[in-house]
Amino acid sequence: MIQSKTFDVMQTALNRFGNLIKSLGLVINESKTKFQCRALGEKHLVFNGKNIERVRIYKYLGMYVGYTADCKDAEMAHIITQCKVRLQPLRSMAYSGAGVGVPILKMMYLTTVRSVLEYASPVLSCLGEGRLEKLEKIQNAAMRIILSCPRNTMIDVMRLELNLQSVKNRIQEVSVAAAIRHMRSESGLGLRNSIKDVVNGTRTFWRQGKNGYVKELARNVLKYEVQNFCEEIPQAPRPPPWEEEEVKVNITPLQKKNECYALGVLRTHAQNQINKLYNENTAHVYCDGSVREDGRAGCGIVILDKTDSACVQSEINFRISNNVSSTQAELYAILYGLREITGGEGDVCFFVDSRGALESLKSTAPALADVVFQCRAVLHQLKQSGRFISFTWIPSHVGIPGNERAD
The missing domain is CATH 3.30.420.10 (Ribonuclease H-like superfamily/Ribonuclease H)
Structure with missing residues (x-):
């Protein structure tokens, strides 16, 4: 994935990338190469003499990325489908009469269902309450299966019994941890400065807009009181x-x-x-x-x-x-x-x-x-x-x- 703020810089990067690929004797399939941009109107990028197709939604590393609400809906539908499929083996084990205990069922839920939500946490952290509520229902269904509880059981009681936090809080924690690992590296300088400006009060947001991820991340950094962990940590070179x-x-x-x-x-x-x-x-x-x-x-x-x-x-x-x-x-x-x-x-x-x-x-x-x-x-x-x-x-x-x- 190559990112840039302007089309000129992106075109220059693509040209250099194409020359590098040729020098290494490799081949890139231009038909599978796509690009996205916020700008309206006709925009074109060329790679190896061929126009690159512009798309609104693109699946990258198992997640749908894009700038529109359609992309968020596609990502939600994809995750919900994946989680519901993984609930079937959990339900079969719980109701098979084989004597599978709560600890094993909980471990299976964490490794097969909630791991999908954690992997997509950086994308899901920007979603609204309505979309996240759909993911909460998946965890609620899993808790009822694990504990063999009826539908009218209080959710807080099941969370307390299984020592599970809400999906929303878990998504926030995982996304903050991933962002901190990135900000502590050399490549995370831009994000680190943006979060520092928000924490120090020198930058404010009046709408969600294109900075929705930064806004939400800064709010969660302050929520979990981890602003001191956003600084780059110099790593001493390990001796042989x-x-x-x-x-x-x-x-x-x-x-x-x-x-x-x-x-x-x-x-x-x-x-x-x-x-x-x-x-x-x-x-x-x-x-x-x-x-x-x-x-x-x-x-x-x-x-x-x-x-x-x-x-x-x-x-x-x-x-x-x-x-x-x-x-x-x-x-x-x-x-x-x-x-x-x-x-x-x-x-x-x-x-x-x-x-x-x-x-x-x-x-x-x-x-x-x-x-x-x-x-x-x-x-x-x-x-x-x-x-x-x-x-x-x-x-x-x-x-x-x-x-x-x-x-």
Whole structure:
């Protein structure tokens, strides 16, 4: 797909694309190539000497795209047809008498029916309440099948029983998450600036118009309080495997579970670990990540002054994606802590109360590879500048000031 704001730029891009295709020895079927535009009147584009057909609706990557209401109706009809077909196996399993339980039926609904809605979320997010209500009816029918409920059962009760949110809210969440991933990349600068202008109040909309997606996306970004995640995140280049150094992780395990010790014993154990690493030229960083019962997650970082361990140099707290695991939250706290100390001087000791996160950092095959490799890339940069970074495990909630403050 090639996009442009003017016909001249589009024609130039098509000419260059055609020359590139010829140089590679490839062939493009001109009859299958289409174009869309908002402008009225006769508009023509030429590719390889042939006119390209102009269409109002075009199916691209399984979704109908276009500028008119006809396109929205076609997309809705396509999705509803796909979902209704997928409800038949769900109904057969539920009423077959084979003893299929609610968890399996719910998993089948999520993987076969709602996945269709999630895939089309960026397109569906701009639709009105009337069109989205048709999709809500599909989920309502699926919930009745899963729970074997009559038609007069309250929808909110079925959602609560199955722990499902409305289709509208799910579409909004998925579309916001996809947009944030795009805005964090280099190609997302235009969208990122548009959302920033709306959030800062320097851009307003008086109608839906051609900016309907941006308007709806900005509203959802503010709704879920994720405007801080729209900034581009610089990715440290990952070193080749033969240059990766072993992560220094100090874990002094307790002989019994934490519940078997008095609070004072655990505090003494943690303080001894901290005292072993005390040095006037070493900064102490406490990281903590947590996930609430409703799925909201966040991280806290406390950096203590090198000369006075009781003096807090800086504090950082931020939200991360909902429904992550506690280990993921801890790893993201470590990652942002490493980024925070980049550019400084001296050695740094990280104190973390998650053994799972520290085990992942030093693992050769970590389960959460993406965030772990990002941590290792930043660690490599810090070590290249002559700084020594170590990680130490301490028990949680034992009265250590830095850890309690981060928590």
